[in-house]
Amino acid sequence: MGSQTDASAARLERITELAERVTAPAAADVDRNARFPSESFAALREARVLSAGVPADFGGHGASLTELAAGCSILGQHCSASAMVLAMHHIQVLCIARHGASSPFFRTYLTAIAREQRLIASVTSEVGIGGDMRTSLSAVETTGSRFTLNKAASTISYGAQADDLLITARRDPSAPGNDQVLVLVRRGEFTLERAGVWDTLGMRGTCSPGFKLQSAGGVEQILPAFGDLASATMVPVSHALWTSIWLGVATDAVGRARTLVRAQARKTPGSVPPTALRLAEVTTKLQLLRQAIKGFIADYEALIVQPDGGLDTLSSIGFALRVNQLKVSASELAVEIVSHALSICGIAGYRNDGPQSIGRHLRDIYSSILMIGNDRLHATNAALLLVHKGD
Amino acid sequence: MKDKIRAIVVEHGRFAGNVSSLADDADLYAAGMTSHASVGVMLALEAAFDIEFPDRMLKRSVFESISAIAMAVAELLKEAGR
Ligand SMILES: Cc1cc2nc3c(=O)[nH]c(=O)nc-3n(C[C@H](O)[C@H](O)[C@H](O)COP(=O)(O)OP(=O)(O)OC[C@H]3O[C@@H](n4cnc5c(N)ncnc54)[C@H](O)[C@@H]3O)c2cc1C
Numbered sequence: 001m002g003s004q005t006d007a008s009a010a011r012l013e014r015i016t017e018l019a020e021r022v023t024a025p026a027a028a029d030v031d032r033n034a035r036f037p038s039e040s041f042a043a044l045r046e047a048r049v050l051s052a053g054v055p056a057d058f059g060g061h062g063a064s065l066t067e068l069a070a071g072c073s074i075l076g077q078h079c080s081a082s083a084m085v086l087a088m089h090h091i092q093v094l095c096i097a098r099h100g101a102s103s104p105f106f107r108t109y110l111t112a113i114a115r116e117q118r119l120i121a122s123v124t125s126e127v128g129i130g131g132d133m134r135t136s137l138s139a140v141e142t143t144g145s146r147f148t149l150n151k152a153a154s155t156i157s158y159g160a161q162a163d164d165l166l167i168t169a170r171r172d173p174s175a176p177g178n179d180q181v182l183v184l185v186r187r188g189e190f191t192l193e194r195a196g197v198w199d200t201l202g203m204r205g206t207c208s209p210g211f212k213l214q215s216a217g218g219v220e221q222i223l224p225a226f227g228d229l230a231s232a233t234m235v236p237v238s239h240a241l242w243t244s245i246w247l248g249v250a251t252d253a254v255g256r257a258r259t260l261v262r263a264q265a266r267k268t269p270g271s272v273p274p275t276a277l278r279l280a281e282v283t284t285k286l287q288l289l290r291q292a293i294k295g296f297i298a299d300y301e302a303l304i305v306q307p308d309g310g311l312d313t314l315s316s317i318g319f320a321l322r323v324n325q326l327k328v329s330a331s332e333l334a335v336e337i338v339s340h341a342l343s344i345c346g347i348a349g350y351r352n353d354g355p356q357s358i359g360r361h362l363r364d365i366y367s368s369i370l371m372i373g374n375d376r377l378h379a380t381n382a383a384l385l386l387v388h389k390g391d
Numbered sequence: 392m393k394d395k396i397r398a399i400v401v402e403h404g405r406f407a408g409n410v411s412s413l414a415d416d417a418d419l420y421a422a423g424m425t426s427h428a429s430v431g432v433m434l435a436l437e438a439a440f441d442i443e444f445p446d447r448m449l450k451r452s453v454f455e456s457i458s459a460i461a462m463a464v465a466e467l468l469k470e471a472g473r
Contacts, residue, residue, distance in 0.1 A: 178424075
């Protein structure tokens with residue numbers, strides 16, 4: 001146990017070093033030009049971070065969700081786009097590791113992720129559906145042992161840079177919209193035709209335009225029972241890692257505010273600058289955010305080591321409420337914290353240059369409330385609360 | 392009881408196609424019942440049988456088929472001494 005903790009701490013140390021040396025200096029350019037953070041990913045690949053979530057049996061680090069979340073948070077302090085790309089990749093890896101390990105095809109694929117440091121993108125949202133992950137229009141069409149799958153994807157982050165894609169679709173053309181499967185296609189098995197440009201307020205380096213996807217492969221590349229997979233892994237892991245990035249962004253914004261307050265205090269020793277009170281207030285909120293995420297991840301990790309992988313609880317209404325509450329509350333809190341940091345920094349924060357600039361943080365953090373729209377999640381929870389008794 | 396449950400499931404499950412011939416053990420989620428629709432089914436069952444599903448029963452496995460629902464309803468009726 002001790003050595004596992006040490007190994008985990010050493011890996012996080014390496015991410016911290018890499019983030020400061022490679023990710024941070026490129027962050028402004030990545031944002032300005034809405035370009036992929038390629039230098040970050042070259043370094044992350046070299047440090048074998050792309051297989052952190054792959055179990056050790058398949059050549060990865062078998063890192064816990066706690067470790068993956070900490071890594072995303074560290075990266076998020078320097079470049080939220082880099083952190084979001086890494087988080088989305090980890091999510092895809094965990095879906096495959098937890099739900100594909102009984103399939104020879106996916107076992108081989110897991111070793112390929114580790115060996116080749118392959119980057120996997122996510123294709124859930126669809127034109128005409130929006131952020132409702134549990135509904136698809138497109139369907140897998142199978143002939144013998146082969147399938148084809150075409151999808152009008154409304155947003156695919158790093159679609160142009162990914163090696164492989166994990167796609168949601170209806171099981172077959174006659175299946176209802178929520179009878180979905182998850183399909184892996186590898187480079188050479190798909191084409192993406194870009195539909196539109198990604199020129200957004202923030203999260204510009206995720207490079208997430210719409211694409212028209214065409215793909216084909218063998219039926220062994222299909223993971224069945226997406227419903228269980230989504231509630232046991234994809235949704236809780238997504239919310240845990242996204243919120244960890246937002247924590248990183250908020251932490252850095254507050255750090256910038258803290259530097260400014262300290263500088264003011266040094267100019268007037270003996271008196272507490274008025275901004276210090278605001279800083280006390282915002283660090284309290286930051287602590288609240290940190291604890292909410294930490295508590296959720298601890299509970300989730302306790303569930304997945306149960307004999308049934310925690311599926312019984314993870315597929316319950318009570319847990320669905322909790323997963324959504326984490327995402328909604330963390331995103332609202334993170335936006336609040338970053339705008340609070342801006343008001344502490346004043347004009348130094350409003351500037352796009354300088355060490356106290358909060359502009360990029362503010363633009364990036366606003367994506368949190370619409371990355372699965374909060375109102376959509378509130379509406380889901382409102383329905384679930386009609387039957388949940390809270391007993 | 393299963394017929395009463397089936398009628399409620401068909402009315403509130405918001406299925407896409409014709410489901411009047413749903414087998415007792417057919418997977419309702421695979422037949423198109425979303426988790427949103429399952430909430431409607433739960434509420435209608437609570438009203439029809441005058442029961443309340445405790446939170447421990449509010450999970451996919453309990454509502455995945457007519458048979459599974461019947462077992463849960465029977466358990467609650469028995470607990471209530473009915
Ligand atoms: C930075 C970033 C990266 C992304 N990367 C990817 C990716 O790699 N792959 C991918 O598949 N997707 C990706 N997405 C898309 C994301 O998963 C969501 O699908 C998307 O943010 C939702 O888009 P929307 O607001 O157009 O759609 P909608 O979900 O249709 O929402 C539109 C509006 O309607 C509201 N709304 C919707 N339903 C309800 C309801 N029932 N009740 C009340 N209000 C409702 C929403 O809150 C929102 O305000 C990304 C998004 C962002 C911001």
